[in-house]
Amino acid sequence: MESTGVFKQFASALEKQCGDRIGQGLTVALSGGVDSVVLLHLCQQFSQLHSGIQLEAIYVNHGLSDNADMWQQFCTELCAQLNISFQAVGVSIEAKTRTSLEAQARDARYAALDRHAMASSTLVLGQHADDQVETFFIRLKRGSGLQGLGAMRASTQLNSGRYCVRPLIDLERKDIEAFAQTFGLSHIEDESNKSDEFDRNFLRNQVIPLLTSRFKGFIPSVLRSISLLQAQQSLIDEIAMSDLAVCRRDKNISVVDLAALSELRQSNVVRLWLGNKGVNMPSQKQLGQILNQTLNAKEDAQVNVQLQAGSIKCYNGLMYWVVNSEVTLAEILCTELTSDVELADGRILTLFVGKGVRRPLADEQVTIRFGQLNEKIKPIGKPGRNTVKHWLKEAKVPSWERPSIPMIYYNDALVAVVGFFVNADYKASSGVFWQVQDAE
Incomplete structure (x- = not known):
């Protein structure tokens, strides 16, 4: 794809994903890698064509690499050359059981970007088509359902209400790298990307190149499938929202109304209800326990299905989400x-x-x-x-x-x-x- 085609596709995606919010400013998540460097240049070109759009960049330093400070300095100098407002934010990663280092770093990164970005600005992220395909295969390996296999959405919203957009999500890595080469854009290389110890790197370095060499148009084909999966999930979400409106009683769920739905719709209502509360999705086994205990329990039974951050309880015909708390309420x-x-x-x-x-x-x-x-x-x-x-x-x-x-x-x-x-x-x-x- 020619460089002009890259910009046109980027600009069209950015406008569609941001809508009216685009005038409230753009915050680029800058890592120094080729994806984010190209993203930064594209955003600057876009902002110059649309005067009045405020642009900034943020580098999140996890300290996980010996080169992290050097990458930070690269980003600092790059933004100074482009006259783009820049800040570097340091975060520390606390080890957690049953959570990958990659997931912890991602969560810390999003939290830092959200906390330090301009008020009401939209976070602009550099994930591209190859990242999308990798995510699809990682979710497939985990046995994810429809929502998980839908991979990354082009536009998402954080719990704070801030929006994140991915205007490169339909652009392949080869087109992004060609754009950087055409304009002589320097960038850094993360040495950890070469290690196949991580699942994503193994897919990136070994599996997907083999598939793309064997099957012509492999990445666009996977993207079409992901788009179809997302459309199907959107339809399911519409049905679930309608069902939830019927079942909801203030912040809770009516067990009688939930029982009147089919089993599949019951599951979707509970998932949507918990998702709206920012709760990590329960496993299929946990979801089965929730529905079995709440729908089949006797009136005076003590229903208590424990999840990671809280528990599902029932009282007086209503299902409650109760957050775990160790706070002591003293006089x-x-x-x-x-x-x-x-x-x-x-x-x-x-x-x-x-x-x-x-x-x-x-x-x-x-x-x-x-x-x-x-x-x-x-x-x-x-x-x-x-x-x-x-x-x-x-x-x-x-x-x-x-x-x-x-x-x-x-x-x-x-x-x-x-x-x-x-x-x-x-x-x-x-x-x-x-x-x-x-x-x-």
């Missing part, structure tokens, strides 16, 4: 009534003026306590006194949520269980009340 002394109090788990307790409880007297000390479920209280509109546990059970609050509910005390008198009820003996039409805002 908080409030020397004065303040509008916001940050709790140990990151939630914010906010004070409002209005119908609630009277303000504390001069000799009454205000404290926020947790887990005092055997404390007795007479809520407004309830007959008699009973334990907090009794009233929360009556309100159908799951047992695992009850210990984390803030309870407001004046001295040793419980005056309010935040978000649920106030002590009738302390009620006031022109008083104060509290609400809890979840941690972001």
Whole structure:
């Protein structure tokens, strides 16, 4: 492909993937390799043709190679020559069990790019067609399903809401390297790319060259298959979103409505629901356990399917996602009534003026306590006194949520269980009340 064809294909892909967001700036993920160097030059050419588009580059230094600092210096000098705003960001990789070094480095890289990029800018990544084919084969080796075999999407969104685009995703490596050679673009070579110890390198260096030499047009053919897989997954996602809308109850899932769906649609609803919460997809075995336990459990059964970051629980006909937490919610002394109090788990307790409880007297000390479920209280509109546990059970609050509910005390008198009820003996039409805002 000629250099003009490379730019036209890149520009068309970038405009399609970014849409109206393109005017909010572009942040190029720069590694110094040929892919990212060509990407940087293409983005600069594009920005010059579309004045007003702010361009920057970020190099993430993992420190995994002895040459990392040298690559950083190369990127620094390159951006200085091109007069492109540049920053280098250092990250440390903490070893994790059952997670590859490549995956850890990738996650740390995306997090650093997201954290340091311009506000609202779009991350522009240099993955190309050969990378896409490699990803397809890696997923195939793992036994991935339709979504996994769809490999990388041209446009994705991080949990923060920032968009990532891959405008080179349909360009082959040979065309990118030819572009760099035509314009004499210098770049660095990562020595680890030559090691077949890594699965991706083995595919890149041994397997895919053999296939491309044997089968004409092999990479474009695989790309067409990936495109078809992505289209099929998009259709499934549409159906799943429709089913989820029927099954959803606030943040939870109605077990009765889920049971009314076919088994395949049940699985898709649970995957979509968990995916929307940023949860790593459960294995097929785990998904089977979730559906079996939640749909076949007796009414009083304790459903608890543990996943990596939390667990699936059921209560009162609803399926809940409960995040693992080791935070201890200790008593908080409030020397004065303040509008916001940050709790140990990151939630914010906010004070409002209005119908609630009277303000504390001069000799009454205000404290926020947790887990005092055997404390007795007479809520407004309830007959008699009973334990907090009794009233929360009556309100159908799951047992695992009850210990984390803030309870407001004046001295040793419980005056309010935040978000649920106030002590009738302390009620006031022109008083104060509290609400809890979840941690972001």
